[in-house]
Amino acid sequence: MEMINTYTRSFDELREAFELSIEKFTDFPESPKGLNEPIKYIMEIGGKRIRPLLVLLACDIYKGEFQEALKPALAIEMFHNFTLMHDDIMDEAPLRRGVPTVHNKYNVNTAILSGDVMLIYAYRLLEGLSGDKFKKIFDVFNEAAIKVCEGQQFDMNFEDETEVEIEAYLKMIELKTAVLLGCSLQVGAIVGGASNEDVNKLYEFGKNVGVAFQLQDDILDTFGDEKSFGKQIGGDILQNKKTYLLLKTRELASEEDRAVIDDWFSREEFDPKEKIATITEIYNKYNILDLGNDLKHQYTEQAFTDLNETSLSDAQKEPLNQIANKLLKRVS
Amino acid sequence: MEMINTYTRSFDELREAFELSIEKFTDFPESPKGLNEPIKYIMEIGGKRIRPLLVLLACDIYKGEFQEALKPALAIEMFHNFTLMHDDIMDEAPLRRGVPTVHNKYNVNTAILSGDVMLIYAYRLLEGLSGDKFKKIFDVFNEAAIKVCEGQQFDMNFEDETEVEIEAYLKMIELKTAVLLGCSLQVGAIVGGASNEDVNKLYEFGKNVGVAFQLQDDILDTFGDEKSFGKQIGGDILQNKKTYLLLKTRELASEEDRAVIDDWFSREEFDPKEKIATITEIYNKYNILDLGNDLKHQYTEQAFTDLNETSLSDAQKEPLNQIANKLLKRVS
Numbered sequence: 312m313e314m315i316n317t318y319t320r321s322f323d324e325l326r327e328a329f330e331l332s333i334e335k336f337t338d339f340p341e342s343p344k345g346l347n348e349p350i351k352y353i354m355e356i357g358g359k360r361i362r363p364l365l366v367l368l369a370c371d372i373y374k375g376e377f378q379e380a381l382k383p384a385l386a387i388e389m390f391h392n393f394t395l396m397h398d399d400i401m402d403e404a405p406l407r408r409g410v411p412t413v414h415n416k417y418n419v420n421t422a423i424l425s426g427d428v429m430l431i432y433a434y435r436l437l438e439g440l441s442g443d444k445f446k447k448i449f450d451v452f453n454e455a456a457i458k459v460c461e462g463q464q465f466d467m468n469f470e471d472e473t474e475v476e477i478e479a480y481l482k483m484i485e486l487k488t489a490v491l492l493g494c495s496l497q498v499g500a501i502v503g504g505a506s507n508e509d510v511n512k513l514y515e516f517g518k519n520v521g522v523a524f525q526l527q528d529d530i531l532d533t534f535g536d537e538k539s540f541g542k543q544i545g546g547d548i549l550q551n552k553k554t555y556l557l558l559k560t561r562e563l564a565s566e567e568d569r570a571v572i573d574d575w576f577s578r579e580e581f582d583p584k585e586k587i588a589t590i591t592e593i594y595n596k597y598n599i600l601d602l603g604n605d606l607k608h609q610y611t612e613q614a615f616t617d618l619n620e621t622s623l624s625d626a627q628k629e630p631l632n633q634i635a636n637k638l639l640k641r642v643s
Numbered sequence: 644m645e646m647i648n649t650y651t652r653s654f655d656e657l658r659e660a661f662e663l664s665i666e667k668f669t670d671f672p673e674s675p676k677g678l679n680e681p682i683k684y685i686m687e688i689g690g691k692r693i694r695p696l697l698v699l700l701a702c703d704i705y706k707g708e709f710q711e712a713l714k715p716a717l718a719i720e721m722f723h724n725f726t727l728m729h730d731d732i733m734d735e736a737p738l739r740r741g742v743p744t745v746h747n748k749y750n751v752n753t754a755i756l757s758g759d760v761m762l763i764y765a766y767r768l769l770e771g772l773s774g775d776k777f778k779k780i781f782d783v784f785n786e787a788a789i790k791v792c793e794g795q796q797f798d799m800n801f802e803d804e805t806e807v808e809i810e811a812y813l814k815m816i817e818l819k820t821a822v823l824l825g826c827s828l829q830v831g832a833i834v835g836g837a838s839n840e841d842v843n844k845l846y847e848f849g850k851n852v853g854v855a856f857q858l859q860d861d862i863l864d865t866f867g868d869e870k871s872f873g874k875q876i877g878g879d880i881l882q883n884k885k886t887y888l889l890l891k892t893r894e895l896a897s898e899e900d901r902a903v904i905d906d907w908f909s910r911e912e913f914d915p916k917e918k919i920a921t922i923t924e925i926y927n928k929y930n931i932l933d934l935g936n937d938l939k940h941q942y943t944e945q946a947f948t949d950l951n952e953t954s955l956s957d958a959q960k961e962p963l964n965q966i967a968n969k970l971l972k973r974v975s
Contacts, residue, residue: 343796397759401752420733420799423755427729428792430762435785442774449781453767460760464675467752 322634325367325377326360332381333388336436349413349425350432353392356408361638362495363388368634369499369513372627380502383448386436387495390452393429394459396422401467430456440502447501451514455494462487469553477558481522489521496631512621519614520635526607527639529554533591534600545587551576555606556599557590563597611639654966657699657709658692664713665720668768681745681757682764685724688740693970694823695720698831700966701845704959707835715780715830718768722784723823725761726791728754733799762788772834779833783846787826794819801885809890813854821853828963844953851946852967858939859971861886865923866932877919883908887938888931889922895929943971 333354339347363384370380398404399412400422406412414422437448465483469475493514500510531540532547533556547554561569572593575586594600614635618628665686671679695716702712730736731744732754738744746754769780797815801807825846832842863872864879865888879886893901904925907918926932946967950960 343793343800345800346793346796397755401755423729423733424792424796424799427759427762428789430759431785431788431792434766434781435789438778438782438785442778445778446770446774449766450770453763453770456763457760457767460756460763461675461678464678464756467756468675468677 320371320377322364322368322630325371326364328377328381329360329363329367329384329388332385336382336385339432345417345421346425346428349396349417349421350392350429352416353396353407353413354389356410358408360388361634362391362491364634365492365495365517366499366502368630369496369505370503371499372623372630373500373503373505373509375499375503380499382436382439383498383502384495386433386452387491387498389429389433389436390456390459391491393426393433394463396426396429398463400426401463444501447510448498451494451497451501451510455490455497458486458490462490475553475558477555477562480553480555480558484525485518485522488525489518492521492524493517506622509621509623512617515617516614516621516631516635519610519617520638523607523610523614524638526555526603526610529556530600530603530607533587533594545583545591548587548590549583556594556603559602560594560597560599563599564593568593568596607639611635652703652709654696654700654962657703658696660709660713661692661695661699661716661720664717668714668717671764677749677753678757678760681728681749681753682724682761684748685728685739685745686721688742690740692720693966694723694827696966697824697827697849698834700962701828701831701837702835703831704955704962705832705835705837705841707831712831712834714768714771715834716827718765718784719823719827719830721761721765721768722788722791725758725765726795728758728761730795733795776833779842780830783826783829783833783842787822787829790818790822794822807885807890809887809894812885812887812890816857817850817854820857821850824853824856825849838954841953841955844949847949848946848953848963848967851942851949852970855939855942855946856970858887858935858942861888862932862935862939865919865926877915877923880919880922881915888926888935891934892926892929892931895931896925900925900928939971943967 337351337354339350341347366384366387367377367380371377395407396413399407400414400419404412405415410416412422413425417425434452437445437452440448462483462485465479466487469480469483493516496513496517497510500513505513529547532542532554533545535544537544546552547556557572561572564572572590575581575589578586615632618631618635621628623631669683669686671682673679698716698719699709699712703709727739728745731739732746732751736744737747742748744754745757749757766784769777769784772780794815794817797811798819801812801815825848828845828849829842832845837845861879864874864886865877867876869876878884879888889904893904896904904922907913907921910918947964950963950967953960955963
């Protein structure tokens with residue numbers, strides 16, 4: 312992201328400070344062999360570092376010392392990567408960001424135990440915080456962490472369920488993905504000294520941005536451009552994933568079209584291109600791209616309403632506006 | 644344990660209060676299905692509840708309100724059961740305390756995710772503590788939790804290593820088992836208002852009792868009485884476990900005897916009774932029962948030295964003496 316933060320510190324400056332703090336605070340002992348190496352490995356695969364950036368930004372706009380937020384930012388990123396490490400086991404995913412997942416590169420036991428200790432390290436990174444902020448951050452972190460686990464459980468349960476309500480799906484992506492974005496802003500805002508009202512509003516803002524982002528991800532997976540999306544188009548369709556697009560289409564579709572969808576989703580062998588083309592055609596028949604974008608925009612609007620209800624000035628809101636817009640207006 | 648606590652509250656009273664607090668504080672939501680049910684399951688299998696009892700006792704003897712220590716005690720027991728749930732996956736253990744392990748009764752993914760959320764619940768149980776105590780307990784809990792993971796990693800690594808030093812083995816059982824006993828006393832003592840010096844000494848006491856207890860467990864597994872030990876005698880030998888008995892014997896044994904041991908340990912098929920008898924005979928040749936008991940007694944003595952270095956009166960020490968003696972003088 313090459314954006315200009317017109318308010319205080321630039322995104323690049325914050326991100327650079329964060330990357331340095333990873334190096335500094337993940338200098339774990341080499342013994343016992345096998346425990347900490349996978350942590351360095353998954354942390355170094357990288358990713359967009361959205362969550363820690365949100366922590367640092369939120370701290371910065373309240374004129375908090377962003378350095379004070381580096382460890383909490385790393386705690387959130389460490390927690391996030393712990394969930395990736397364990398989710399990848401559960402999903403039997405061979406690759407993450409183009410490289411072997413931890414259980415694939417090492418083994419399942421290593422991914423379980425290294426993940427466990429990552430979660431503890433995440434908590435330990437909160438140790439340095441001062442009394443009142445520490446308690447608040449500890450509470451919001453616990454709550455978010457539990458919700459993320461609940462989201463993963465719902466997601467796994469949905470795989471075995473034939474009928475998933477759209478409301479339940481939206482709740483699932485809220486828990487699994489969006490809550491931690493909200494929590495990142497909460498944590499940063501608490502470090503920065505924000506009022507409880509602002510902390511809560513920023514949570515809602517981040518959460519709604521997160522749901523909108525996940526809906527966008529669902530949309531791009533089918534309707535995106537392979538190059539800018541960075542993943543194979545139609546992956547969700549091939550994996551029978553119960554996305555908003557599928558659930559909404561099944562809700563709207565004629566009995567006949569629903570039967571076609573269910574037939575394709577039950578086939579063990581098929582031509583991938585044909586499956587993607589057929590399902591996408593049915594999606595188009597029910598105008599699902601527009602419906603998906605509408606819903607995404609509802610969440611986006613709610614997010615900006617939440618942001619506007621904080622005590623922040625326009626100048627303070629600007630970096631959050633920028634990062635949300637960047638996240639939600641990816642080239643499709 | 645039907646012991647009389649001559650100091651303050653009886654063990655039975657504390658244990659009963661603890662069991663009630665499990666019911667009270669593990670009333671987790673039923674949704675998402677599959678996440679919390681295994682937690683109730685493993686918590687209800689029971690066990691001796693040694694760790695929470697140590698928490699409550701330590702609080703009680705400093706004249707702390709033991710009720711204040713119930714949630715921290717549950718946090719420790721919750722953490723302990725989280726490690727059991729994940730260790731059982733890694734060890735592919737089908738049974739625990741005679742009933743199916745969680746990954747066996749449900750599935751591996753459930754055991755991973757329910758274990759993860761247990762670890763978070765353990766932390767959340769610390770939320771109610773007041774400022775200064777909270778920070779101290781958070782720190783000692785983090786440190787112990789990391790060490791327990793390190794111990795499990797060492798234990799897994801040892802399985803693949805041909806030569807394990809006795810020192811490394813003792814370090815492993817310290818980390819995997821003993822540290823959490825020490826931490827239990829620390830946590831209780833902090834809640835009870837003990838001085839930092841006493842907190843540290845009680846940690847050492849608990850840790851040394853823990854190592855002695857594990858050595859005793861190794862000894863009883865080979866030399867115990869099946870009925871009072873409660874497990875099959877010779878299990879460690881059948882599973883090629885690198886216990887103190889084995890490592891010390893291999894160190895002392897003639898080349899010939901070591902070859903016999905290594906031969907038995909390399910066989911894929913064997914008569915279990917013959918294997919146990921042969922290995923036990925070699926153990927006896929090198930007087931390993933006495934050596935094991937000697938080492939156990941060294942740790943036990945060190946433990947009581949640590950206890951005597953606290954500021955506690957004899958009457959205050961009495962329940963800790965009792966519980967340690969009970970743990971370390973099981974009928975063999």
